[in-house]
């Protein structure tokens with residue numbers, strides 16, 4: 001079973017654009033959950049462009065599905081996560097001004113740092129996932145950090161989908177996920193997934209436990225509406 005965790009960053013972006021509380025992030029999340037979303041993800045970035053720390057606190061108190069908080073493990077981010085204690089924290093290596101997440105960790109180079117962060121979060125009962133490029137070698141280092149899961153960064157999967165290079169690109173994802181399963185590390189995936197490319201990933205990637213999807217899903221809702229869009233994504237994951 002692969003859980004659908006909806007990333008509400010873009011709902012928060014719309015809310016922030018007018019300085020009021022419309023759309024309300026909590027109400028939107030609760031409506032997503034009523035329609036079958038099995039998790040909520042948000043990525044409070046340092047510049048507060050969309051999801052905010054206050055959203056994390058409010059969601060934690062008011063939703064009954066898994067909460068996944070993504071971010072660079074700065075001290076203030078870690079203090080917030082350790083206080084909120086979401087179900088999962090996904091560590092991403094984004095610098096503060098990043099337009100969006102565009103690479104996974106080099107776990108070998110950041111081993112000491114990541115080991116300390118992983119241990120700190122796990123001590124608070126938070127499951128840890130590390131954002132990773134499709135590279136089986138990196139999985140070995142990710143395991144050494146002590147992480148519970150990896151999150152495969154699926155931008156190149158999405159970009160190659162339907163092109164001549166897809167088979168070669170997907171082979172890297174398959175090898176990385178298979179290595180994670182072999183090492184007992186959980187497999188999540190996210191970034192640029194959509195209704196067109198999700199089914200193949202679900203049907204062919206070993207051990208896929210969770211997908212976190214935001215930009216395409218929220219954009220598609222503008223055309224299809226919330227109910228149809230969520231139903232379509234859940235159908236892709238059957």
Ligand SMILES: CC(=O)[C@@H](O)[C@H](O)COP(=O)(O)O
Nearest residue numbers: 009043070092100101190191
């Ligand atoms: C980690 C990842 O790939 C996405 O979850 C990221 O959170 C997207 O961030 P933006 O919504 O700011 O593009």
Ligand SMILES: NCC(=O)COP(=O)(O)O
Nearest residue numbers: 007190191192212214215
């Ligand atoms: N971790 C990926 C995520 O939460 C959403 O990424 P995207 O669907 O907005 O590209």
